[in-house]
Amino acid sequence: KLDKMSKQRLLYGNWEYDDDPAKLMEYNKIQDTFTNTFVKEGEKYLTADLAMQGRDNFIVAVWSGMRCEIIGVDKNSGNLVKDLIKEKASGKEIETDLKRIAEAKEIPRSQIAPDSGGMGSYLKSYMEGIKPFDGARKAYNKEFKNLRSECYFKLAEVVNKGQLYINCEDPAMRETITEDLEQIKRDSLDKDDIKKKVVSKELIKEMLGRSPDFGDVLMMRMFFEVGLGKIGILTGGQNLLG
Structure with missing residues (x-):
C-alpha cells in the first residue's frame, strides 16, 4: 500500500508534494512519531x-x-x-x-x-489549579506573533528532531494526526520583517474540512516547554499563568 506522499507523487503526478517551504514539519518525520518508541518517559x-x-x-x-x-x-x-x-x-x-x-x-x-x-x-x-491554554495570548518569546504560533514552532522542532512518540495503533487516527500536522505552515514566509506566525486555524479548517483537533492537542503540550516549564525566568513581569 502506498503512503500518502508516494500516492500524491506516483498516482497524481504531484512531485512537489511535501516540498512546500512553508511547511513546519516533514512528512517522514511526522510518520516517525508513531514509531519513535525510544523516546524516554518523563514528567x-x-x-x-x-x-x-x-x-x-x-x-x-x-x-x-x-x-x-x-x-x-x-x-x-x-x-x-x-x-x-x-x-x-x-x-x-x-x-x-x-x-x-x-x-x-x-x-x-x-x-x-x-x-x-x-x-x-x-x-x-x-478544577482548581489547571492551566487553560489561550493561543491568542502574547508569546513568551517576542519573535512570535502569539502563543499558538510559538507552541506550533516548538512542536515542529520536537517532531523534526525525532523527539516525539505518539503511541497510536488506530490507522484512521494516525492518518488524521498526519493530516493535521501537515497543514501547519508558516504564514507570510516571504516577509522577513514580521513576527513568526503559523497560518490561522480558520484557514486550516477550510483546507481540511474540519478542525485540526489532534494537531492542537499535541501543540498544547509545548505550553509547558516554552512557558510554564520556565517559570522564574520570565522577563518583564509577564504572567501568562492565568
Whole structure:
C-alpha cells in the first residue's frame, strides 16, 4: 500500500508534494512519531481539546515526557480506553472524564492544559489549579506573533528532531494526526520583517474540512516547554499563568 506522499507523487503526478517551504514539519518525520518508541518517559502532563455538543471533538492526550497517548473514558464501563475520542460531550461529562483520567494517570492539576474556550474557562472554576491554554495570548518569546504560533514552532522542532512518540495503533487516527500536522505552515514566509506566525486555524479548517483537533492537542503540550516549564525566568513581569 502506498503512503500518502508516494500516492500524491506516483498516482497524481504531484512531485512537489511535501516540498512546500512553508511547511513546519516533514512528512517522514511526522510518520516517525508513531514509531519513535525510544523516546524516554518523563514528567506527566495532560492536554485536552474540548468539545461541547456539536462542536469538534473532545480529545485528551496523556503525556510522559514527550511520549503521548490519546485516552478516553468509556461511557458504559467508565474504564480508560486508548485511542478513544468523543464526538460530542456535555460540560459535566468533560469535567468528569478529565478528573477520572488525571486521577488514574496521577497527573497534577498544574500540569493539565485544556484549551481556554468557553468550556476551558468553566473548567477552571471546577478544577482548581489547571492551566487553560489561550493561543491568542502574547508569546513568551517576542519573535512570535502569539502563543499558538510559538507552541506550533516548538512542536515542529520536537517532531523534526525525532523527539516525539505518539503511541497510536488506530490507522484512521494516525492518518488524521498526519493530516493535521501537515497543514501547519508558516504564514507570510516571504516577509522577513514580521513576527513568526503559523497560518490561522480558520484557514486550516477550510483546507481540511474540519478542525485540526489532534494537531492542537499535541501543540498544547509545548505550553509547558516554552512557558510554564520556565517559570522564574520570565522577563518583564509577564504572567501568562492565568
